[in-house]
Amino acid sequence: MDSMEKIFGKTAQMTVLKNLIENKNEPTYLSGIAEATGLSNSSVSRVITPLVESGVILEKPLGKQIRTFQLNMESEATNVIIEFYNKINQLVD
Template sequence: MDKLEKIFGKTAQMTVLKNLIERQNEPTYLSGIAEETGLSHASVSRVITPLVGSGVVTEKPFGKQTRIFQLNMESEAAKLIVDFYKKINQTEIEA
């Protein structure tokens, strides 16, 4: 269990967000996120919608049916989340 999970619990949305933070300079797609996180395609699709809606994640079409996602580093909220993620991983968290 990582430090974010110890504080906030393990949720599909947190798992997807961590995946995008760790690969913030790499665009990816739903199936790629699902494969890397172990979540179902449906779960990733469900939880990424509010992240896109909040502006933390960008979504772009790629071809006829594929969508590409990436952490939106132009978003102030995304910058704060990444900063928090980096800082929390540098601290000692009690079990």
């Protein structure tokens, strides 16, 4: 159990966000997130929507059916989340 799970519990949305933070410079696909996190595609799709709507994650279409996702590094909220994530991991173990 990592620091974030100790404090907030393990949720699908937290798992997806953590995966994207740990791979912040790499765009990925919904199925790639699902495979990396062990969540189903439908779970990832469900929890990624509010993150996209809030501007924390950027969604870019790639063709007609494929979408890529990446942290929005221009978002102040994203940068605060990353800073918090890094700090909490240093303090809680």
